[in-house]
Amino acid sequence: MSFFYLLLQLIAALMVAPLFDGMARKLRARFQSRVGPSIFQTYRDLFKLLKRGRTKSHSTSFIYTLSPYLLFVSAAAIFCLLPITYGVDSPLAGISDIFVLLYLSALFRFVFIIAGFDTANPFAGVGSSREATIGFYSEAVIIISLVVVMLGAGNSNLPVIVEAVRAGEYGYLIPSYAIASTAFLWVMYVETARKPYDLAEAEQELQEGVLGEYCGKDLAIIDMALMLKQFSMLGFFLIVFEPWGMGHSILSLLLFLVEVGVLYVLAVFIDNFGPRFTMNKGVRITMLFPFSIACLALMLYVIGV
Amino acid sequence: METIYTLFLLASLLSIALYKKPLWAHRLGFALASLFSLYAAIFFFSHLGETLVWKLPGSFISAPTFRLDSLGMLFSFLISVVAFAVSLFSLDYARFYEKKANLAAFASLMNAFILSMLLVVASDGVFSFMLLWEVMTLISALLILINDGEGASKKAMIYLGIAQLGAFCLMVALLVMASLAGSFEFSEFGRLDISEGASIALFLLLLVGLGSKAGMFPFHVWLPLAYGQCPSNASALMSGVMIKVALFAFIKFSLLLPLSSTFGYILLLFGGLSVLFGVLYAVVANDYKAAIAYSSCENVGIIFLGLGAAFYGIGENLPVVALLGFVAALFHILNHALFKSLLFMLSGNLYTATGSKEMDSLGGIHKKMPFTSILFLVAVLAIGALPPLNGFASEWVTYQAMLQGGVEEGIAPRLFFTFGIIALAVGGALAIMAFSKAYGALFLGLPRDEAIYEGIQEVSSIRLWPLAFLASLCVGLGIFMGEVVSLLSTMVASYIPTANAEDASTLSMPLVVLVMLLCAVVPFVLLYITKANHAPIRVTEPWACGFIYNKNMQIGSNAFTGDIRRALRFLLRYESESKMEGYFSRVTYKKKARDLFWDRLYEPVISWVMEAADKIGIFQNGRTNLYAGYILVYLCLVLIFGYYHL
Numbered sequence: 001m002s003f004f005y006l007l008l009q010l011i012a013a014l015m016v017a018p019l020f021d022g023m024a025r026k027l028r029a030r031f032q033s034r035v036g037p038s039i040f041q042t043y044r045d046l047f048k049l050l051k052r053g054r055t056k057s058h059s060t061s062f063i064y065t066l067s068p069y070l071l072f073v074s075a076a077a078i079f080c081l082l083p084i085t086y087g088v089d090s091p092l093a094g095i096s097d098i099f100v101l102l103y104l105s106a107l108f109r110f111v112f113i114i115a116g117f118d119t120a121n122p123f124a125g126v127g128s129s130r131e132a133t134i135g136f137y138s139e140a141v142i143i144i145s146l147v148v149v150m151l152g153a154g155n156s157n158l159p160v161i162v163e164a165v166r167a168g169e170y171g172y173l174i175p176s177y178a179i180a181s182t183a184f185l186w187v188m189y190v191e192t193a194r195k196p197y198d199l200a201e202a203e204q205e206l207q208e209g210v211l212g213e214y215c216g217k218d219l220a221i222i223d224m225a226l227m228l229k230q231f232s233m234l235g236f237f238l239i240v241f242e243p244w245g246m247g248h249s250i251l252s253l254l255l256f257l258v259e260v261g262v263l264y265v266l267a268v269f270i271d272n273f274g275p276r277f278t279m280n281k282g283v284r285i286t287m288l289f290p291f292s293i294a295c296l297a298l299m300l301y302v303i304g305v
Numbered sequence: 306m307e308t309i310y311t312l313f314l315l316a317s318l319l320s321i322a323l324y325k326k327p328l329w330a331h332r333l334g335f336a337l338a339s340l341f342s343l344y345a346a347i348f349f350f351s352h353l354g355e356t357l358v359w360k361l362p363g364s365f366i367s368a369p370t371f372r373l374d375s376l377g378m379l380f381s382f383l384i385s386v387v388a389f390a391v392s393l394f395s396l397d398y399a400r401f402y403e404k405k406a407n408l409a410a411f412a413s414l415m416n417a418f419i420l421s422m423l424l425v426v427a428s429d430g431v432f433s434f435m436l437l438w439e440v441m442t443l444i445s446a447l448l449i450l451i452n453d454g455e456g457a458s459k460k461a462m463i464y465l466g467i468a469q470l471g472a473f474c475l476m477v478a479l480l481v482m483a484s485l486a487g488s489f490e491f492s493e494f495g496r497l498d499i500s501e502g503a504s505i506a507l508f509l510l511l512l513v514g515l516g517s518k519a520g521m522f523p524f525h526v527w528l529p530l531a532y533g534q535c536p537s538n539a540s541a542l543m544s545g546v547m548i549k550v551a552l553f554a555f556i557k558f559s560l561l562l563p564l565s566s567t568f569g570y571i572l573l574l575f576g577g578l579s580v581l582f583g584v585l586y587a588v589v590a591n592d593y594k595a596a597i598a599y600s601s602c603e604n605v606g607i608i609f610l611g612l613g614a615a616f617y618g619i620g621e622n623l624p625v626v627a628l629l630g631f632v633a634a635l636f637h638i639l640n641h642a643l644f645k646s647l648l649f650m651l652s653g654n655l656y657t658a659t660g661s662k663e664m665d666s667l668g669g670i671h672k673k674m675p676f677t678s679i680l681f682l683v684a685v686l687a688i689g690a691l692p693p694l695n696g697f698a699s700e701w702v703t704y705q706a707m708l709q710g711g712v713e714e715g716i717a718p719r720l721f722f723t724f725g726i727i728a729l730a731v732g733g734a735l736a737i738m739a740f741s742k743a744y745g746a747l748f749l750g751l752p753r754d755e756a757i758y759e760g761i762q763e764v765s766s767i768r769l770w771p772l773a774f775l776a777s778l779c780v781g782l783g784i785f786m787g788e789v790v791s792l793l794s795t796m797v798a799s800y801i802p803t804a805n806a807e808d809a810s811t812l813s814m815p816l817v818v819l820v821m822l823l824c825a826v827v828p829f830v831l832l833y834i835t836k837a838n839h840a841p842i843r844v845t846e847p848w849a850c851g852f853i854y855n856k857n858m859q860i861g862s863n864a865f866t867g868d869i870r871r872a873l874r875f876l877l878r879y880e881s882e883s884k885m886e887g888y889f890s891r892v893t894y895k896k897k898a899r900d901l902f903w904d905r906l907y908e909p910v911i912s913w914v915m916e917a918a919d920k921i922g923i924f925q926n927g928r929t930n931l932y933a934g935y936i937l938v939y940l941c942l943v944l945i946f947g948y949y950h951l
Contacts, residue, residue, distance in 0.1 A: 003823065010827065050837040057847040059751045059859075061671045061678075069828055076824035077817075095816050099704050100692060106733060107691045110741050117745025117860070120669075121847040125860025128745070132738040133868040139734035140727070147726050151711045151719070156704065212848060217837040221828050279868045302719045 002092050005085040005249055010076055012253055017227040018042035020261040024268045031272045046220050054216035059120035067115035068214070068221040074108040075229040081158070082235050084256045085249040088159040096158045098146055101236065102139075105191075108229060109135050112210055119213035127209030130279060134197065137287040138187045144294035145184040148176045148301045149240055162243040176300035181241040183294035188237045190287070192230040192264070194271040197283060234263045306373060306381075306427070307359045309348060310420060312341045317416035320409050327408035331399050334412025338392035342419065345385035353378050354796065359427075369433035371424065372492055375796050380426045380553045383639060386778075387545045387646045388419045390771035394650050395538040397767045401657045402536055406451045411536075414451070418444045418542060422550050431479045431489045434554075438475070442468045442518075445547060448539035449531055460530040467517050467527045475514030475554075478507050482561065494561045504562045511558050512571065518551035521609065522579035525602040526903045529590070532598035533662070537653025540594075544601045545646030549638050552608060556634075559616070560800070566718070569617025569710075572609045573721040577728030579606030582876075582902075584732045587739040589870055589877060589898040591862050592662045593655070596743055597648045600688060603732055604641040607703060608634050610725045614706035617718065624804035629706035631797040632790055632809050637699035639789075640782060644687040644696065647775040651681045654764045654772075655747065659757050664746040664862035666757060671748040673761040678748040680772050685740040687779040690733055693818050695779050698786035701812055703729065738869070746862040753856065784818060787811045863896055870898075878904060 022039035029036025038044075056064055081096045081104070109131060116128030153161045153170050164170040172178045190197045214222055238259055246252045277283050320334030355378065359371045373381060392415065399411055421441040428434045442465065449461045486494040497504070517524035532540040559568065583602025590596040615630025617623075654677045659667055671678040683694070690696040704726060711722030752758035782789055794809035832839075846854045870877060878899040885892045924935075 006820065007823065007827075010824065014827075014831075047835065050832070050835050053838055053840050053843070055843040055845045058844050059669060059749075059847060061749060063671075063749060069825060072828045073821050073825045076827060077821045080820050080824060092816070092820075094813050095820065097701075097812060099701050100812065100817060102730070103690060103692050103697050103700075103733070106689070106737050110686075110689060110691060110737050113737075113741040114745045114749060117741075118749040119847055120750040120856065120859040122849060122858040122860065125750075125865065128741075129860060129865045129868060132741065132865070133872070136731070136734045136738060136869060137872075140731050143727055143730035144723075147711075147723050150708055151723065154708075154712045156708055217832060217839075220837075221832075224828075224831075284872050298723060302716055302723065304714070304716070304719075 002086055002090045006080050006092065008250075009082075009085050009253055010080055012257060013079055013228060013231055014224060016257050016261065017224070017231050018046060020264045021227055023261075024265045027265060027268045028272055031268070046223060049215075049220035049223070050217050052216045054218060056215075057119045057121060057213050060118050060213070063114055063118040064213075067111050067118070068218045068225070070111045071108060071115075071225040072221050072228075074104050074111065075225040075232065078104045078108070079228055079232040079235065082232060082239050083159040083162055084235070084239070085253050086159070088163055090159075093157065093159040098150060098156045098158060098161075098240075101158075102142070102146075105229070105233075106135075108225075116210040121209075121212045123209035123212045125209075127212075131210065133279065134190065134283070137283065137291075138190050141183055141187045141287070141290045141294045144291075144298050145180040145187070146240070148180040148294075148297045151301060152177055158239060162239060162245075165243050166245060175305050176297045177241075179293060179300065180297035181237075183290040183297060184241065185237055186290035186293070188233045189267060189270065190290075191233040192267060193226075194267055195274045195276055197277070230264065231260055234260045238263070306348070306357050306371070309341065309345045310371075310424060312344075313338070313416050313420035313423070316341060317413045317420065320416065321413035324407055324409040327403070328400075330409030331412045332396065334409070334416060335392045335396045335399065338412070338416050338419065339389055339396070342385045342388040342392060345423070346382055346389055349373075349378050349382035349385055353382065353792075354799075358429075370429045370490065370492075371427040371433075372429040373427050375799060376553070376557065377426050379635065379796065380549060381423055383549060383642050384419065384422050384426070384546050387642050387775075388542065390775050391415075391538050391541050391545075391646060391650065392419075393771040394541075394653075394768050397765050398538055398650075398653055398657065399536070402451055405453050411451055414444055414448055415539065415542070418448065418539070418547075422542075422546060425550050426553055429491050431483050431491075434491075435472070435476055435479065438554075439472060441547065441550070442472065445531075445539070445543055448543075449535050451539065452534055452536050454534075457534050460527075460534045464527045464531040467524055471514045471517035471524070473514075474510045474517075478510035478514060479558070481507060482558070491557070491561070496563060497561060499563065501563070501565055501567075504565070505567060508559060508562055508568055508571070511555060512575070515551045515555040515558075516575070516605075516609075519548045519555070519605045520602050521575055521605055522582050522602060523902050523906060525579070525583060525586075525599070526900055526907060528601055529586075529592075529595040529598040529900075532601070532649070533592065533594045537594075537649050537656065540598075541646035541649035541653075544598065544649055545642045548601065548605060549642055552605070552634075552638060556612065564616050564619045566617045566620035569613045569615075569620060570717060570721045572613030572616060573707075573725045576606045576609030576613055577724050579603065579609060580728045580732035581606075581735075584735040584739060585873065585876060586898065586900065588735050588742070589866055590739075591664050591897065593664055593743055593747060594649075594652050594662055596739055597645070597652060600736065600739065601641075601645060603736065604637065604645065604688075606732070607700065607729060608637050608641070610729060611635075611637060611703045611706055613725065614703075614710045614722070617710050618706075619801065621713070621718075622803070623710070623713070624801055625808045626706060626709045627801050628794060628797055628804040628806070628808055629702060629709055629810070631800070632793045633699060633702040633706045635793050635797070636702055636786075636789060640687070640695040640699045640779070643775050643778050643782070644684050647680070647684045647772055647779070648688065650768075650772055650775075651677055651684060654768060658761045658764060661754075661757055664743065666754040667747050667752070668750045668754075668859070669748070669752040669758065670761060673758070674748075674763045676763060676769050676773075680769070680776050681748065682744060683776040683779060685744045687783070689737050689740045691737075693780075693783050693814050693821070695782035695786070698783045698789070698812070698814060700729065700733070701786075702790060702809075705810055738866070742862055742865050746865070750859050751856040753859075753861065784814050786814050876901060 021042040026036045026039050083096045113128040116124040150156045153164045316337040320330045323330035354375045357373045361369050425437045446461045483489050520528045587596045587599035611630050611634030615627050618627030687694040687696045690700045707722045707725045790811045794806040798804045798806040881896040883894045
C-alpha cells in the first residue's frame with residue numbers, strides 16, 4: 001500500500017510539473033511584454049521530443065546512454081523520499097532521511113557532471129564544472145541550515161521532524177530554526193537553477209550546457225528529471241520548514257503540489273528581475289549572504305536558543 | 306595463527322632465495338602470498354570474536370607474546386582480504402617493474418610487509434610492537450624505492466622522516482604508559498589511573514605518533530609523494546591497510562587511557578580539518594595518483610570523526626554515542642580499505658597501460674579499457690559516498706553518531722560536533738567534484754594525446770578479477786549495511802560495558818535500492834505509453850556552436866576546477882610554467898598545485914634543521930685526535946658531575 005502511494009506521489013508530480021513550468025514561462029513572458037506560449041507548451045515540448053530522432057557525439061560511451069535514466073532515478077528517488085503521503089508509521093519512514101536525500105542529490109550531480117565530460121562538448125564541460133562549483137557553494141549552506149534543524153529536532157529522519165514541527169514541539173518559536181529557514185529557502189532557489197545563478201533555458205547557457213548533446217527521448221527524460229529535481233528541492237524546503245498536513249494522504253499530496261507549484265511560479269519574480277552573474281564574482285559574493293545567515297542560525301543553536 | 310605467520314615468513318624467504326631467477330621467484334612469491342592470505346582471511350573471519358594467544362618459543366631478547374582479541378581479529382581479517390586481492394593482482398602487475406628492480410626482492414618484500422602488518426596488530430608487548438612497527442615502516446620505504454627514479458630517494462626520505470617523528474612520539478608515550486602500569490605487556494596495562502593533564506599529554510603524543518602514520522592533517526604531506534612513487538600494488542597495501550594498522554594501534558592505546566570528552570573534541574577538530582584539506586588538495590590535483598592519495602587524508606579524517614564521537618561518548622558516559630561512533634569508525638575503516646586499494650590498483654592498470662599520470666594528457670580510455678573503466682566507476686561511486694554503495698553506508702553511521710553527540714547541552718559539544726558534520730558534508734561535495742573529474746577526464750570524452758591513446762590496451766584478466774572481487778564487496782557491504790552494522794556493534798559492545806548492541810541505528814539500504822528500482826521503471830513505462838521514437842541513434846561530431854570541432858575544446862582537469870581554485874585561492878599555491886618558443890609555435894602551459902602546508906610548515910623547519918646541522922657540522926671535521934679530545938672532555942665532565950652529586 002505504501003508503495004502505491006509512493007508511485008502515486010511520483011506520477012502526480014510528473015503530471016503537474018510541466019503545467020507549473022508552463023505557467024512560469026507564461027508569467028515570465030508577460031513580465032517581458034511578450035505574449036508567451038500557452039501554459040501547456042511544456043507538455044507539447046516533451047511530446048515533440050519523444051517523437052524526434054536522435055544524434056550523438058562520436059566520443060560518447062555507455063554513460064551517454066545510461067545517464068538520462070540515472071538522472072531520472074536519482075531525481076525521482078529524492079521526490080519519493082519526501083514524506084508527503086506517508087508518515088512515521090509507514091515502512092518507508094525509515095529511509096526518508098535527510099542524509100539519504102542529500103546524497104541522492106549528490107548522485108544526481110555526479111551523473112550530471114560525468115555526462116558532461118562524456119560528450120566532449122566544450123559547453124558541456126563548462127556546464128559540468130559550474131554544476132560542481134555551485135554544488136560546493138550550496139552544499140555548505142544546505143548542511144549548516146539542516147544541521148540546526150536536525151540537532152534541534154534530535155533526528156535526521158524527515159517524518160519525525162515533520163511530526164515534531166506539526167505538534168508544535170519544535171518550530172518557528174525557536175530563533176535558530178526561523179533563521180535557518182531563510183538561508184535554506186535561498187539555496188533551494190539556487191538549486192532550482194534560475195537567474196541570477198543559472199538559466200536553464202538555452203543550450204549554450206550554463207547548466208543546460210551539459211545537455212547540449214542530448215536530444216530526442218533522452219532529452220525528454222532529462223527534462224523531466226530536471227523538473228522533478230527542482231520540484232523536490234522546493235518540496236524539501238516545504239517539508240522541513242512548512243510541513244502543513246491535511247491528515248489524509250491524497251489531500252496532503254494535492255496541497256503539497258499546489259504549494260510547490262506556487263513557489264515554483266513565484267520564483268519567476270526573482271528570476272525575471274535579477275541580473276546575470278559571472279561565476280567567480282557574483283555567485284561567490286551572493287552566496288556569502290545565505291552562508292552568513294546559516295552561520296548565524298548555527299551560532300544561535302550552539303549557544304542554545 | 307602462528308601457522309599463518311610462519312607461512313608468510315617462508316614465502317618471503319623462499320622468494321628472496323630464488324633471487325637468481327626473478328621471474329620464477331615473483332610468480333612463486335605472489336602466488337604463495339595470495340594463497341596464504343586467502344587462508345588467513347578465512348581463518349580470521351571464522352575466529353571473529355575469539356581471543357587467540359601465541360608466545361614466541363625460545364627466548365628472543367625478551368619472550369614476546371602475540372595476542373589477537375576481537376578487534377585485532379577484525380583488522381587481521383581486513384589485512385588478509387586486501388592482501389589476497391593485491392597479491393593476486395601483483396602476479397601480473399609486478400612484471401612492469403622487471404627492469405627497475407629484482408622481482409624476487411619485490412615479492413619477498415611484499416610478503417614481509419603483509420607479515421609485519423599482521424604481527425604489529427597481534428603484538429602484545431611494547432618492545433615487540435615498536436620493533437615490528439619500525440620494520441613495517443622500513444619495508445614500506447623500501448617498497449617506495451622499488452620504483453627507482455627521479456626523486457624517489459627524496460620521497461622515501463620525507464616519508465621516513467615523518468614516520469620517525471611519529472615513532473619517536475609513540476615510543477615516548479608507550480614507555481611512559483608502561484612505566485605507569487608497571488608492565489610491558491599491553492594486556493596487563495589495565496586502565497591507567499592518571500590525572501587528566503597527563504592523560505591529555507599522552508593522548509597528544511599518541512595522536513602525533515599514529516596520526517602521522519595514518520596521514521592525518523597536518524602530517525598528510527607524505528601521502529602524495531610516497532603513494533605516487535610506489536608501485537601501485539604496494540601503495541594499495543600502504544593506503545588500504547598500513548594506515549589502518551596505525552588507526553588500530555591508536556584505538557587500542559587510547560582505550561587504555563582514562564578517556565574524557567576533551568579527547569573527543571581534539572579528534573573531531575583534526576578529523577574535520579583532515580577531511581577539508583585532504584579533499585581540497587584532491588580536487589586541485591591533476592595527477593590521478595596524487596588525487597587518490599590526498600583522498601586518503603580525507604577518509605582518515607572521516608574515521609577520526611567517528612572515533613571522536615566514540616571517545617566523547619565514553620568520556621561523558623553516553624553509551625549510544627560511543628557505540629555508534631566506534632561502529633562508524635570501524636565500518637569506514639573496512640570500506641576505505643576496500644575502495645582505496647581498489648582505486649590504487651586501478652591507477653596501476655592505467656599507469657602501465659598509458660605511462661602517464663597526468664589527467665590532462667589522457668581521456669577517452671573507456672573505449673580501450675572498458676573493464677578497468679567500469680571498476681573505476683564503482684570505486685568512485687563508493688568513495689564519493691553515493692547511495693547505495695558502502696562509502697555512503699559508513700558515512701551515514703558517522704553522521705548519526707555525530708548527531709547524537711551534537712544534541713547534548715553545552716557549547717563545546719555542539720560547536721565541535723556541528724563542525725564535524727559540516728566538514729563531512731562539505732568534504733562530500735568536494736569529493737564528488739574530485740572524483741567525477743577524475744573519472745570524466747580519464748575515461749570519458751576524447752583522447753587528449755593521440756600518441757598515448759594508440760598504445761593503450763586492456764590489461765590481462767588476472768589483473769581484473771581481484772579488482773572485481775573488491776568492487777563487488779564494495780557494493781555488497783553497502784546494500785547489506787544492516788548486517789555489517791549489527792556484526793560490528795556486537796563486537797564493539799563487548800568493549801563498552803554500558804552499551805547495548807541493539808542501539809545502533811541502521812538504514813534499510815535494500816529498501817532504498819527498491820525505491821530506486823521502482824523509479825527506474827517509470828521512464829520506460831512512459832516511453833512505452835507515449836510510443837517514443839526508438840530509431841537507431843546517428844553519430845556525429847560534437848556540436849561546437851557552429852565552429853569546427855577540435856578535441857582541445859573539451860574541458861580538462863585543470864580548467865574544470867578553475868572556478869573553485871579562484872574561489873579558494875587563499876588556501877592554494879601554484880607553480881605555473883608557460884613556455885613559448887616562437888611566435889607560431891605551440892605554447893606549453895603547466896600548472897601544478899603546491900601543498901600550502903609543505904611550504905609554510907615543513908620547509909621552514911627543514912631549513913632550520915639544515916642550518917643547525919651546518920653549525921654543528923664544524924665539530925665533525927674527521928680528525929681522530931679531535932674525537933679523542935671530545936671523549937676526554939666528556940669523561941672529565943662525568944667525573945666532575947659524579948664527584949659533586951653522588
